[in-house]
Each structure stands twice: as C-alpha cells, then as structure tokens.
Amino acid sequence: MADPDLIPVVVQDVASGRVLMLAYADDEALRRTRESGEAWFWSRSRRAYWRKGATSGNTLAVEEIADDCDGDAVLYRVRPAGPVCHTGAESCFAPWLWRVITERRAERPGGSYVVSLLDAGPAEAARKVGEEGVEAALAGAAESDDRLVSELADLWFHALVLLAARGLDPTAVEDELRRRHADR
Numbered sequence: 001m002a003d004p005d006l007i008p009v010v011v012q013d014v015a016s017g018r019v020l021m022l023a024y025a026d027d028e029a030l031r032r033t034r035e036s037g038e039a040w041f042w043s044r045s046r047r048a049y050w051r052k053g054a055t056s057g058n059t060l061a062v063e064e065i066a067d068d069c070d071g072d073a074v075l076y077r078v079r080p081a082g083p084v085c086h087t088g089a090e091s092c093f094a095p096w097l098w099r100v101i102t103e104r105r106a107e108r109p110g111g112s113y114v115v116s117l118l119d120a121g122p123a124e125a126a127r128k129v130g131e132e133g134v135e136a137a138l139a140g141a142a143e144s145d146d147r148l149v150s151e152l153a154d155l156w157f158h159a160l161v162l163l164a165a166r167g168l169d170p171t172a173v174e175d176e177l178r179r180r181h182a183d184r
Helices: 027-036 096-107 113-120 122-142 145-165 171-182
Strands: 007-013 019-025 040-043 048-051 060-067 074-080
Touching: 019 027, 019 040, 019 074, 027 040, 027 048, 027 060, 096 113, 096 145, 113 122, 113 145, 122 145
Parallel strands: 007 074
Antiparallel strands: 007 019, 040 048, 060 074
C-alpha cells in the first residue's frame, strides 16, 4: 500500500501549550480523529493507520483541530493521557539528554550507568546530586571555566536522573520556574 496524501500534524498540549509530537495524517486519519475524538495518524514506517495510545494506553483526546493558513498542515490540540514519546518523555521534543535517560529507563541496557542509578533508587540519585552540587560550587569558586562546565554537566545529568528515579519529567521544573516568574 502506498502512502496516502499526507499532511504534517503538530500535536500540542491544550493545557500547557507545549508541542508534544509531529506525525502525519490523511483525510481518513482526520475523519477517524473527528469521529472518535482521539488522535489518529498514518504511520509511514508501518504503512498503516494508528491510534495514539492503542497499545500504550497513552492516548490523546483531541479538543480542537485547526488547519494552518495554507491548508498544508494541521494542529491537534490535545489532552494527553500519559507521556507522548515512545521513550517515556512527555514530549518527543524533549532535550537530548532527557531522551537518552528515558530511553535507558525503558530499554534497561546492561552496563548502563543510568540504569544502575535508577536501580539503586531515588536516595542514591539524590546523593549523587548533592555530591555533584558541592563539586560544581567548588569549581565555580576557584577552578577553571572548563572544570566548572564539567562539574555542572555532572550536576545537570544527575538531577535529570533523580527526576527519572522519582517518575517526574523535567517539564515539572520548568512549570515551577514559570509559576515563580509569573508570581513576580
């Protein structure tokens, strides 16, 4: 079966405004979406229609469908039921490092440092954040710029692993910072 005439579909969280994913649809996928209220797409790799969440349970309830001004793209404004990305991240547009961490969490490759930290539990990940925080502070006070960057990289990495160990997404931190900014 050849690919039907496809248009890109940008999927946006109606509550947060975040872009969650990009997929493709044709007239049939759009019809199924309108009729069911759940997001349907055309899979270019499987060459078949698919309903988001059919196997994972992480469905997308579509609240609005909007065409762009040229009629060559569509926006689905949705309420997601769980993470959208196959890696377990809230968005397919998550930062690179977060995607790596969530992929390791999901795939559990042997010898992975991320997996070993996750298996040790949140307390161990928290201990590493504390250790790296002290090292970053010391580097910031008296060491080279290269050393500071290296220690901050370790701190950021371990902070993300701690979020993963607690089942949180980095967007929770972003939301808190936005809330604080709005309160100013």
